[in-house]
Amino acid sequence: MAVTVRVAAGVVLALSALLALAQAEDPYLFFEWKVTYGTKNLLGKPQKVILINGEFPGPRINCSSNNNIVVNVFNQLDQPLLFHWNGIQHRKNSWMDGLLGTNCPIAPNTNFTYKWQPKDQIGTFFYFPIIGMQRAAGGYGAITVVSRLLIPVPFDPPPPESDHVVLIGDWYTKDHEVMARMLDAGRSVGRPEGVLINGKGGPDAAAAPMFTFEAGKTYRFRVCNTGIKASLNFRIQGHDMKLVEMEGSHTVQDMYDSLDVHVGHCLSVLVDADQKPGDYYMVASTRFIHDARSVMAVIRYAGSNTPPSPNVPEPPAGWAWSINQWRSFRWNLTASAARPNPQGSYHYGQINITRTIKLMVSRGHIDGKLKYGFNGVSHRDTETPLKLAEYFNVTDGVFSYNQMGDVPPAVNGPLSVIPNVITAEFRTFIEIIFENPEKSMDSLHLDGYAFFGVGMGPGKWSPELRKTYNLLDAVSRHTIQVYPRSWSAIMLTFDNAGMWNIRSNIWERHYLGEQLYMSVVSPARSLRDEYNMPDNALRCGKVVGLPMPPSYAPAR
Numbered sequence: 001m002a003v004t005v006r007v008a009a010g011v012v013l014a015l016s017a018l019l020a021l022a023q024a025e026d027p028y029l030f031f032e033w034k035v036t037y038g039t040k041n042l043l044g045k046p047q048k049v050i051l052i053n054g055e056f057p058g059p060r061i062n063c064s065s066n067n068n069i070v071v072n073v074f075n076q077l078d079q080p081l082l083f084h085w086n087g088i089q090h091r092k093n094s095w096m097d098g099l100l101g102t103n104c105p106i107a108p109n110t111n112f113t114y115k116w117q118p119k120d121q122i123g124t125f126f127y128f129p130i131i132g133m134q135r136a137a138g139g140y141g142a143i144t145v146v147s148r149l150l151i152p153v154p155f156d157p158p159p160p161e162s163d164h165v166v167l168i169g170d171w172y173t174k175d176h177e178v179m180a181r182m183l184d185a186g187r188s189v190g191r192p193e194g195v196l197i198n199g200k201g202g203p204d205a206a207a208a209p210m211f212t213f214e215a216g217k218t219y220r221f222r223v224c225n226t227g228i229k230a231s232l233n234f235r236i237q238g239h240d241m242k243l244v245e246m247e248g249s250h251t252v253q254d255m256y257d258s259l260d261v262h263v264g265h266c267l268s269v270l271v272d273a274d275q276k277p278g279d280y281y282m283v284a285s286t287r288f289i290h291d292a293r294s295v296m297a298v299i300r301y302a303g304s305n306t307p308p309s310p311n312v313p314e315p316p317a318g319w320a321w322s323i324n325q326w327r328s329f330r331w332n333l334t335a336s337a338a339r340p341n342p343q344g345s346y347h348y349g350q351i352n353i354t355r356t357i358k359l360m361v362s363r364g365h366i367d368g369k370l371k372y373g374f375n376g377v378s379h380r381d382t383e384t385p386l387k388l389a390e391y392f393n394v395t396d397g398v399f400s401y402n403q404m405g406d407v408p409p410a411v412n413g414p415l416s417v418i419p420n421v422i423t424a425e426f427r428t429f430i431e432i433i434f435e436n437p438e439k440s441m442d443s444l445h446l447d448g449y450a451f452f453g454v455g456m457g458p459g460k461w462s463p464e465l466r467k468t469y470n471l472l473d474a475v476s477r478h479t480i481q482v483y484p485r486s487w488s489a490i491m492l493t494f495d496n497a498g499m500w501n502i503r504s505n506i507w508e509r510h511y512l513g514e515q516l517y518m519s520v521v522s523p524a525r526s527l528r529d530e531y532n533m534p535d536n537a538l539r540c541g542k543v544v545g546l547p548m549p550p551s552y553a554p555a556r
């Protein structure tokens with residue numbers, strides 16, 4: 001496979017031979033995870049949380065691009081479990097995406113081994129349990145992928161002294177099963193009771209320094225919003241932050257005094273320890289919801305015994321600020337990095353759009369119960385995962401393709417609650433518009449790809465708004481927020497064969513059906529484009545006991 005790596009000064013090197021050589025030797029990293037419930041007192045009352053090897057948050061997976069990651073998951077919960085590797089693109093390999101549309105759940109007291117590669121990826125991502133409302137009980141952790149040695153990192157020297165994960169997220173003290181039952185009964189889960197930072201909340205988070213600075217050094221913080229509902233504003237008292245990376249792309253390195261991090265989003269900042277030695281607060285606070293909550297952790301300069309100033313910087317107000325900040329994020333086109341999909345990457349603004357899909361968020365009641373969806377269709381999961389039904393050619397009675405149109409229905413009828421699977425022609429370049437007519441924030445995610453978030457704005461989208469798109473240097477990433485009563489637009493080439501989820505990161509919306517799957521099939525049925533189902537894939541529903549379908553054709 002030819003992989004093009006762009007290096008500074010615009011030189012394009014074809015490293016296919018070199019990488020092919022290296023591929024054979026990509027190291028393996030093995031993890032064994034025991035997943036259990038435990039009790040934690042996070043916001044003043046004990047509650048059940050999901051632990052991985054006794055840890056909350058779960059262990060960090062740190063690797064280099066293309067490493068082979070092998071995670072043997074032992075499910076010791078009393079419920080089915082699946083881990084999803086958020087932002088890992090699983091090229092040719094939706095078999096390892098860990099969703100109910102691609103995988104059979106890992107039954108209690110059994111295990112399953114995930115094997116995946118962050119192929120040509122670098123950056124900051126995270127994993128979490130996908131089923132039900134488990135995500136609200138923890139079980140999440142960071143995935144950090146560093147560049148291979150031959151590809152320099154585009155930071156001014158000296159390199160950061162150290163690299164820290166900062167997982168911030170809203171938190172509820174309700175049990176995740178109680179939350180699921182509330183949603184099943186047509187109620188909302190309400191507002192978060194607090195915010196956690198690296199698994200700590202309330203006064204506990206600031207009780208002891210969480211990070212240490214040495215004056216004169218530079219530190220990298222990899223920040224992800226692992227919450228379920230609230231956008232967060234992230235800032236460090238007295239220190240500016242240099243944005244360097246978002247979800248796998250090196251950005252233009254601008255300075256910010258605070259950053260909005262929406263649910264499911266990740267970014268990296270560099271922070272210079274250039275202030276008077278002392279203690280400083282790192283703050284994450286909710287945005288755009290009533291009853292604002294926040295959490296503070298402490299950064300201590302080595303040897304300091306000066307407590308942090310009680311003057312904590314305020315978060316910005318309103319969302320116009322936030323949308324302007326989003327517009328300031330740009331991809332550093334000259335930064336070197338491995339990139340998936342190099343063909344489609346550099347001049348996306350010059351590719352003709354072959355199809356526009358407009359996904360309008362729908363909300364309605366079915367039998368008195370609240371449901372969310374897109375274009376009048378609320379997704380429901382199937383006992384036989386969609387991908388397995390497709391692979392074994394037994395979709396009859398499981399799902400039908402393309403029940404949802406590319407545009408919202410002219411008249412809002414009742415929502416239909418069905419498996420929502422649409423098809424995209426392999427390698428076509430598609431524009432997707434998200435419209436959120438709700439009063440609350442949305443945050444959308446696409447599996448299997450990075451896309452270009454080219455535009456967003458208030459009100460309804462119309463074709464003239466294409467004039468406002470950034471067709472030059474939008475950041476290639478896998479999430480985009482949609483502000484209340486607003487739209488956001490993305491573009492991408494559907495060149496990764498598989499069954500891929502498009503979903504709201506706002507977990508009650510997701511749980512209530514605001515998601516769909518995109519089936520991308522390579523007509524060549526070749527191993528060049530997609531892997532066969534792995535031997536260890538779990539079987540369930542209609543595919544139990546079926547003979548293995550014919551293998552895809554060899555790659556050449």
Ligand SMILES: *[C@@H]1O[C@H](CO)[C@@H](O)[C@H](O)[C@H]1NC(C)=O
Binds near residue numbers: 062146
């Ligand atoms: C992450 O892994 C890379 C090598 O793959 C290593 O150089 C780096 O020090 C690791 N970082 C941390 C924080 O463990």
Ligand SMILES: *[C@@H]1O[C@H](CO)[C@@H](O)[C@H](O)[C@H]1NC(C)=O
Binds near residue numbers: 072112114
């Ligand atoms: C379960 O774990 C055992 C022991 O580590 C391993 O040999 C087996 O392959 C695992 N099962 C699956 C389905 O991954």
Ligand SMILES: *[C@@H]1O[C@H](CO)[C@@H](O)[C@H](O)[C@H]1NC(C)=O
Binds near residue numbers: 153254334335
């Ligand atoms: C982009 O990356 C290049 C190459 O590493 C670096 O020299 C440059 O400073 C970066 N540009 C900006 C605006 O961040």
Ligand SMILES: *[C@@H]1O[C@H](CO)[C@@H](O)[C@H](O)[C@H]1NC(C)=O
Binds near residue numbers: 350352
């Ligand atoms: C895009 O469409 C325009 C107008 O239809 C056409 O002239 C042009 O050749 C197309 N470009 C590509 C790259 O297909």
Ligand SMILES: *[C@@H]1O[C@H](CO)[C@@H](O)[C@H](O)[C@H]1NC(C)=O
Binds near residue numbers: 393
């Ligand atoms: C799938 O099954 C249908 C009958 O249910 C058959 O007509 C079709 O040829 C099959 N497709 C493949 C690729 O085997």
